[in-house]
Amino acid sequence: MKFSSPIQRILRRTAAFLITAALALPALAAGTGGTAAAPMTGRRSFDALSSASELFQSEITLSLEEIKAREESDEYIPHVWPVRLGEFGYISSYYGIRIDPVTGEGSEFHYAIDLADKPNTKIHAAASGVVVEAMDYGGYGLTILIDHGNGYQSRYSHCNSMLVSEGDTVCQGQVIATMGATGRATGVHCDFRIYLNGEPIDPLTVLDEPEEG
Numbered sequence: 001m002k003f004s005s006p007i008q009r010i011l012r013r014t015a016a017f018l019i020t021a022a023l024a025l026p027a028l029a030a031g032t033g034g035t036a037a038a039p040m041t042g043r044r045s046f047d048a049l050s051s052a053s054e055l056f057q058s059e060i061t062l063s064l065e066e067i068k069a070r071e072e073s074d075e076y077i078p079h080v081w082p083v084r085l086g087e088f089g090y091i092s093s094y095y096g097i098r099i100d101p102v103t104g105e106g107s108e109f110h111y112a113i114d115l116a117d118k119p120n121t122k123i124h125a126a127a128s129g130v131v132v133e134a135m136d137y138g139g140y141g142l143t144i145l146i147d148h149g150n151g152y153q154s155r156y157s158h159c160n161s162m163l164v165s166e167g168d169t170v171c172q173g174q175v176i177a178t179m180g181a182t183g184r185a186t187g188v189h190c191d192f193r194i195y196l197n198g199e200p201i202d203p204l205t206v207l208d209e210p211e212e213g
């Protein structure tokens, strides 16, 4: 297993904090001092989701103190496993180049880890945030995208059912969906992705060490 060490993860989180702090500097320099400071300044939006992102930005306006508190809190870092690995739960596919699982030929870059388990296994939010997408995403099936407000977003695909709606605020660990095989899937699993400033990153660099089970 290629899990990163706790020190690597702490360094990565620190780097992510410094990046988000740097992005907040223009707002600091503007010196507005009010709640109208633009927390999302400089944050790259995820093109396909720009309308949802606008929804998020229009509904959430945070003071700099609140932004700082969020960035220092693990609650808004998607480190909690959406599915517990154990007797049934396991990682069926890793982040990286792989053979197309449906056709069995050709290679593709898989920007996710796939978490397989029994049908309707509960899927938990990896961090607190706001649901910016809860929709049928074509080949990804029923998909939920959560914006954690600090550059991180997490996405959960192939759900059998969705228990939250766009605009909902969710807490870290909250059950947001059940596992299925909607869309283009060879079996029941959750395709789980983490984006940092709009770019997909390997979820295993952010997730906690998995508990032995």
Ligand SMILES: [Zn+2]
Pocket (backbone or CB within 6 Å): 093, 110, 112, 113, 114, 190, 191, 192
């Ligand atoms: Zn996948």
